[in-house]
Amino acid sequence: MKFTVIIPARLASTRLPNKPLADLGGKPMVVRVAERAAESGASRIIVATDHADIAAACAAHGVEVCMTRADHPSGTDRIAEVARALNLAPDEVVVNLQGDEPLIDPSLLTACASRISADVPMATCAHPIGEAADVFNPNVVKVVLDKAGRALYFSRAAIPWHRDGFAQSQQALPSGYAPLRHIGLYAYSNAFLQLYPGLDPAPLEAVEALEQLRVLWHGYPIAVHITDAAPAAGVDTPDDLERVRRHYPG
Numbered sequence: 622m623k624f625t626v627i628i629p630a631r632l633a634s635t636r637l638p639n640k641p642l643a644d645l646g647g648k649p650m651v652v653r654v655a656e657r658a659a660e661s662g663a664s665r666i667i668v669a670t671d672h673a674d675i676a677a678a679c680a681a682h683g684v685e686v687c688m689t690r691a692d693h694p695s696g697t698d699r700i701a702e703v704a705r706a707l708n709l710a711p712d713e714v715v716v717n718l719q720g721d722e723p724l725i726d727p728s729l730l731t732a733c734a735s736r737i738s739a740d741v742p743m744a745t746c747a748h749p750i751g752e753a754a755d756v757f758n759p760n761v762v763k764v765v766l767d768k769a770g771r772a773l774y775f776s777r778a779a780i781p782w783h784r785d786g787f788a789q790s791q792q793a794l795p796s797g798y799a800p801l802r803h804i805g806l807y808a809y810s811n812a813f814l815q816l817y818p819g820l821d822p823a824p825l826e827a828v829e830a831l832e833q834l835r836v837l838w839h840g841y842p843i844a845v846h847i848t849d850a851a852p853a854a855g856v857d858t859p860d861d862l863e864r865v866r867r868h869y870p871g
Contacts, residue, residue, distance in 0.1 A: 626661065629699045637857065667703060668684055668720070671688065733846050742810045749802075749849070750799075750802045753793050755802065772837060772845050777831070779800070
């Protein structure tokens with residue numbers, strides 16, 4: 622299928638300054654992310670940035686880049702601006718891949734993009750949770766689905782709550798209980814991507830601090846692709862960077 626990957630990248634990072642330009646085996650991280658995206662079969666990969674240093678690094682390695690405004694409130698707004706600049710057709714699929722995911726499985730991008738249809742304008746991914754500690758960790762976002770594989774709700778709480786199983790113990794997952802962890806990868810139809818930044822924030826979004834709840838609150842479906850294994854973690858801290866560097870020896 623045809624889809625475009627747009628990678629929002631900004632230099633601002635409180636925990637890891639200049640993160641997109643961090644060296645991974647001789648190339649900036651954002652370039653490594655673009656290289657992974659290219660393995661997905663995407664028709665086009667573009668880095669969306671507001672900083673000249675990122676643009677220059679991408680150009681030096683043959684990665685297409687698009688300069689954007691600096692005042693976007695979110696990465697979604699940034700990729701929407703790029704999609705408009707590219708004059709993408711309303712039904713074209715756009716994948717939003719964060720610029721700090723140099724170990725992303727390219728097949729996840731393809732699978733996520735394939736869930737977009739005339740009836741479902743947005744898609745994301747999830748994987749089964751195997752540890753009880755993750756179920757109760759508010760930094761691990763959970764999702765529950767309907768029978769068609771569409772999101773019913775996203776939460777930092779333990780959902781679905783296994784009433785009888787957790788009444789006996791919260792140290793291990795009850796038999797047959799299969800909660801899902803949300804993976805922060807998104808695909809959109811371009812028509813919906815252009816509409817999304819104009820949606821009013823939702824009360825649930827503010828409570829949970831989860832932007833995707835805005836979509837459900839306004840009545841739009843989100844398809845969820847389930848992958849068996851947890852993807853490699855992205856880069857948020859210096860320790861994360863050192864972990865990822867072991868995959869890209871200099």
